[in-house]
Amino acid sequence: MFEEENAQWGLVHALVLDGKGGARSIARTQLDDLQLQPQESLWLHWDRSHPQTQTWLRKTSGLSEFACDLLLEENTRPRLLPLPDAELLLFLRGINLNPGAEPEDMVSVRIFASAARVISLRLRPLRATDELLVQLADGKGPKNASELILYMAQ
Template identity: 70%
Template sequence: MLENDNADWGLVHALVLDGQGGARAVARADLVHLQLAEHESLWLHWDRGQVRTHAWLREESGLNAFSCDLLLEENTRPRLVPLPNARFLLFLRGINLNPGAQPEDMVSVRIFAEERRVISLRLRSLRATEDLVARLAAGEGPRNAADLVLYLAERLTERIQAVVDQLTETLDTEEERVDSEDGYAPEHSSLLHLRRRSAGLRRFLAPQRDLFALLARNCPGWFSNEHSHYWNELNNSLTRYLEELELNRERVALLIEAEQRQLSERMNRTMYRFGVVTGIFLPITFITGLLGMNVGGLPGADNSAGFLITCGVTLAVAVGQWLLYRQLRWL
């Protein structure tokens, strides 16, 4: 019932982290007078598409207009914006696992983080936040704001692995069929689709890798040294995914090249056969055309065996050409 009341205000999740891996829900109306214990942190997850979310962010969140404008802007890319007093804005992208969506159409989550408060906004639902709520309900979730931001980044990064693996397996299958099946050529449209998916993922993963590296080097003071190691591991994971996507793009280019080469070979063989047939029939056509002229003095015109003689000469010319082509190894 509490979640339904909060949802009417655009508040998807409102949880107070207890510092032990658990959390308790709070109502939207209680945010104004909410007092946190020393070991507690607050996480507010909002629906960016709700008008009331915009109103709360600008009027009650305590954020300045610059931060609100960035959190609510229509289009953004992965980036890190440091703010005064050891606060920051973090813009991340995650795999779109919503029904009917393309994974490379990555969903955005915008995060404002300070030592004891995290405000996140999304436009479309994210599996990462649902996993986070489930872990908190089980008492196994993040203990503070630093853990929460890191947890969201980790879950967003983990889901990228499945999509990259799927692309790689598809290319493996196509390459095996090209190598094992004579004359097999993958569909051009399918290869282009794979290349577009790889490019769409690389578009957002490259800047996201860079901001993870930045966080590994320059974490705010309320992050621990252990957090820096985790950010560095996320940077390494995205580097590996990007290398795999770059390799996949090169493999797609090789498959397209193989497809074009096979098409060119088939076309050349077809044109070669047409050339041989044309070469055989050209002198025969000349003989029949010459004898078909309606003029006087044609040889064999008054001979009853003229037709048979002409057929024999034509056949002899054809056999002679065939033997010549065989000797020249044109056949």
């Protein structure tokens, strides 16, 4: 719904998970004033190559400089890094299933997660996120941030 408007910011998807398997789309401009209900979680999926993504991550996200540096790093390897305050960084790779891609040219997603917020960054489109959007639209998706991470890792 807001995908076209959000794209100018590098924001691929901005969703509030409803705690029941569904989600509602929100605009980038709504982020600053967003108040989540206790059962809700926020998922922000960004295009890592977009300059506005990098600006938002460093100036507005509230993440540490350390976390931002790792999320924006050019080359990464799959890993899990626990952070203070029950947060984590997770770097995943998968086979590139995009049309015309070589399978050995892996796709990656970089994830910051806390109890009620997931920030993911990708360079190329990911089939896993497309499938997640369908499940959320059908009300059969992840209910919270931790389930979202499990869905993305499968």
